[in-house]
Amino acid sequence: MAGGGRGGTGWSSLPADLLLAIFALLSSDADRVRFRAVCAAWATAAAAWCPRPWLVGSRTDRSGRGGGTVSSFWLFRPAGAGAALLRPFAATVPEGLDYLSSSRGYLALADPSVSPKAVVLVNPVTGRRVRLPPIGFFKRWLDVTTVVLSADPGGAAEWAAVAVGFPTTSLAYYSSAAGAWARLDFAAPGYAGVEHYSGRFYVAFGSRICALEADGDAPAVIPLERVDDDGADGSDDEPKLPGGSGRRVVETHLVECDGQLLLVSVHDDVVYSSDDDMGGLAVDEGGSKGGGDARAVEVHRVEWLWDGLVRLVRETDLGRNALFLGRNRAFALSAAEFPACRVNCVYLVDRQGHPDGVVRVLDLENPWACREETICPDDATGGSASSAGWARRGWFFPNY
Template identity: 80%
Template sequence: MACGGGGGKAGTGWSSLQADLLLSVFALLPSDADRVRFRAVCGAWGGAAAAWPPRPWLVGSRTDRSGRGGGAVSSFWLSPCGGLLPFAANVPAGFEYLSSSRGYIALADPRAPPKAIVLFNPVTGRRIHLPPIAFFKRWLDLTTVVLSADPEAAAEWAAVAVGFPTTCLAYYSSATGAWTRLDFGVPGYAGVEHYNGRFYVAFKSQICVCEVDGDAPAVIPLERVDDADGGDGSDDEERRLRASGRRVVETHLVECDGQLLLISVHDDVVYNSDDDMGGLAVDDGAGSKGGGGGDARAVEVHRVEWLGDDGAVRLVRETDLGWNALFLGRNRAFALSVVEFPACRVNCVYLVDRQGHPDGVVRVLDMENQWARREETICPDDVPCGSSSSAGWARRGWFFPNYG
């Protein structure tokens, strides 16, 4: 459809339609492909569409503990009312969901050994095939793929892939088209973020930088400095958690308002490094609505404060996200401002929980009072809630589309 027309008379062409009317039409379009075409019609239509606030998606695929069963993908919008609305996302059939970053969903074909990553943009339909990661063990559950930039907009870009439990990291460069091994062995989940031109990785309170230039790529721990009086007490908090039997089960790094945040999720669940479906041994008898200690979750946020140019950092406890909301899952995490994205709740954490369970939930935790929580139960049509089937929507995570 062209924007011209109107016989040369001002105000009679398609481009002269009022912006609010164009925006209403744009919001009613049934698919992202239609939204892309809408934006491409002309500058006026693209400008009107730019005022539409995108919504985070929750994406997942069903699999079993042997790694088979992928190919059925579920997708939900986060609604302005706070619920999750199912919709049919433009995701190729036969793939399993792994992670997301920079407007791309990382997918893999579970039927094709060796496992290779396909980056898929559900808005434009573009696919980028990455080579297999030869040094990852077969049983390793690939949880996170973080991109340095949008591959469609950057001349060169890079990616870091992380598995669970972490025996090493994999670094990909678009310039070489190959994966490089970065040794980093931890017994659980590690968080990764690309911040100020570099990749960082964290496990619990340890923060490292990925040095990829030169002949010897490596993951280098940053020196952590606390105040003489114990700083923010995060070391004391770790000792207290260990003494009580509580564990840090997830660690995330998130860029928020130009700052790098270290986020830890802990609870009373027993950590199990042999469970390649998510690493959590959940007490099913604890109840589903926060009624038991084994079902509890708590989120701690620290701001990474840089001390000079020597690489030392200090962790500063944060209890207020301001106008932001955090989206956490067993893949890349991110922060959104509720000013720009009103579907989010202010100063809240959206935590994807119960990985590997058909009746998994999204917990909405209020940072001001984390016991004031809500849950959204995710239960696909073909796996009834409470089912004893070994298959579940185990690979779930947040995705934020890029309509730019």
């Protein structure tokens, strides 16, 4: 690497745009990691490359067996094509482990044959592993849905994690300094969303938002008081759609997007009474390929007021961003940086555990434009596709 050219120039002095073009053509993550390790100039050039989001999941048969087989797909948009596709590829994931969720460039995995189960964090790009101790007070380990990290364990002096089960009977808080899990009581009858935002963990179920207070030896979940524009006190934890119609919330997510914290709710079997009811809703009525029940996604921005009060403000425009929702940590990406994404849309992983599971792409701007897509993962299993389902699926964004 020392020399090689006239005028004292060397490999480290190659133009950044040329280095980035070479980096984008590399066929494996291992080669990309080696590329970044060559020198500071190459690492800087590679940092400008925008990786594509993955869909990751563990496959199982109808009896619930067959765990530990992880499949992965790139989300990409072919040149000249309007629809995004999910292309299978072989990610570097340890064999025999089930996929749970993902956060900060790490997959949260567990060995289905070991009891009590413990989470191992794996960066499939760099190969780094971080083993976490078992969570002894979680009784329904097969239903663990989310493990959210505060920072990259490989680069932070101290970091924390929150684990969530389904249905939510408690949360688990892990501190790298303490090296142990602590129980956080948070009783809820369904799926809860978690996000680490502005230096703090937040958890939500329905329209209820809580802050996680981690100071001291006994972490606690503190409800935030909500103020509505109509003067209500925000005590309804499971709101229906506007107009009083439709089913209740079945999934809740907290997502950081452009520096804002969003509360995103997924509604099931939507019934609407007027066009006004649909403002700011992304809707799939189940008519696209793959069929299924109707879905609607509603987005609110969390507006921070005074004395710990918050207000939920309906959002209908995500700008150039797209939301990626699954029963794990959700995230937002900008289509300006990630061309495979459609602007102002929601990529919703649907039908967890079913062989005909799909990804629904819902349009927030105009639900009547029939722009929804249904992306069916094809993992090249051939004839076994009809008998193989997904025990868990979720979005993952790699960290190089």
